[in-house]
Amino acid sequence: MGRAPCCDKENVKRGPWSPEEDAKLKDYIEAFGTGNNWIALPQKIGLKRCGKSCRLRWLNYLRPNIKHGGFSEEEDNIICSLYISIGSRWSIIAAQLPGRTDNDIKNYWNTKLKKKLLGKRKNFNMNSPSASSSQDTKLADPADDNSLSNSAMERLQLHMQLQNLQNPFSVFSNPAVWPKLNPLQEKMMQTLQSFNDNSNPLFQPMTIPQPGQGQYDQLYEPKLDQIISTGFEVQDSYVVQKSDGQQSNLGVQSASTFQPELDEFMNNNNAVGMGEFDCFKEIEGSRDSMMWWPNDQFDTNSASSNSWDSASTPHQSDQVYQDFALRYNVY
DNA sequence: AATATGAACAACCGCACACGC
DNA sequence: GGCGTGTGCGGTTGTTCATAT
Numbered sequence A: 001m002g003r004a005p006c007c008d009k010e011n012v013k014r015g016p017w018s019p020e021e022d023a024k025l026k027d028y029i030e031a032f033g034t035g036n037n038w039i040a041l042p043q044k045i046g047l048k049r050c051g052k053s054c055r056l057r058w059l060n061y062l063r064p065n066i067k068h069g070g071f072s073e074e075e076d077n078i079i080c081s082l083y084i085s086i087g088s089r090w091s092i093i094a095a096q097l098p099g100r101t102d103n104d105i106k107n108y109w110n111t112k113l114k115k116k117l118l119g120k121r122k123n124f125n126m127n128s129p130s131a132s133s134s135q136d137t138k139l140a141d142p143a144d145d146n147s148l149s150n151s152a153m154e155r156l157q158l159h160m161q162l163q164n165l166q167n168p169f170s171v172f173s174n175p176a177v178w179p180k181l182n183p184l185q186e187k188m189m190q191t192l193q194s195f196n197d198n199s200n201p202l203f204q205p206m207t208i209p210q211p212g213q214g215q216y217d218q219l220y221e222p223k224l225d226q227i228i229s230t231g232f233e234v235q236d237s238y239v240v241q242k243s244d245g246q247q248s249n250l251g252v253q254s255a256s257t258f259q260p261e262l263d264e265f266m267n268n269n270n271a272v273g274m275g276e277f278d279c280f281k282e283i284e285g286s287r288d289s290m291m292w293w294p295n296d297q298f299d300t301n302s303a304s305s306n307s308w309d310s311a312s313t314p315h316q317s318d319q320v321y322q323d324f325a326l327r328y329n330v331y
Numbered sequence B: 001a002a003t004a005t006g007a008a009c010a011a012c013c014g015c016a017c018a019c020g021c
Numbered sequence C: 001g002g003c004g005t006g007t008g009c010g011g012t013t014g015t016t017c018a019t020a021t
Helices: A019-032 A049-061 A073-088 A090-095 A102-119 A121-126 A129-133 A153-166 A183-194 A213-229 A259-266 A276-281 A316-327
Strands: A233-234 A239-242 A245-251
Touching: A019 A049, A073 A090, A073 A102, A102 A233, A213 A233
Parallel strands: none
Antiparallel strands: A233 A239, A239 A245
């Protein structure tokens, strides 16, 4: 038996909200709050809307202090840095940008930032006749012009590097077969390599305690809560400013280390000499075949799914934490 | 001027988690 | 512990507007 629908779809209005509906919802919530029950709310105020729709409208549009459009360069950089680090965790990224919603950031990324970052697909298709013969390309559908990566290609490089560090027998352990990197990515790799010693916890993911273990509960869970909570904002240096005024350095080296290059990159400054990304040609379309996680964390039964598909992860919140822990010095 | 195409944004959908019973 | 329900989230679709042909 499937799950009961959250509302009677036949009798709820859909589509764009009218000013009158907005006013009703806004006035009520400002006066009485949501009552922790979105499903019942539309009935209370006489709106023929689904509760989920009301919630979305409030959170993304009507809520006070919401900013729309006009993303600053600084916000661009934060979004890009965090996307490279944690992927499409839009709610977490949004928590770093006061006044921005996850939906807004997601749309902004999909329509503008991604293109700004990766360049136009058509251009590098035209410029890379060899791409169709690369060994990885056969894994993609070359006719699928929408196969522009859903995750930043920079992330792919970082994950490949992690694969190498954790599985020396992996194909990714052979630099000779790696895609050619652009200068920014090369610097990322060099920096990551420099961390590759036993003293750096960044590359000891297998030592991370699991939920339920004392060390996890005492050290990691509270830290994760702290990271995910909205009570802080990111400074330029990625030092976390908590709501109580205290600062906590999360050590986001993978982001801050590359900030100058990222700034330059985002400004479309070609001083670093990358008009097109050779590595993107090489690995274009190979994302579906990539294992983004260490082998022992990857469910081979769902190998076709991407790394963010919860079906491939044993427990989403645990995976969120491990994702953070892999990239941030959360110790 | 009419039509096609693309960009931007709003809204919806379905899944998974949290939580109370 | 199992079940039902509300909520949060990310992916996707729909709509509108701008620009190109």
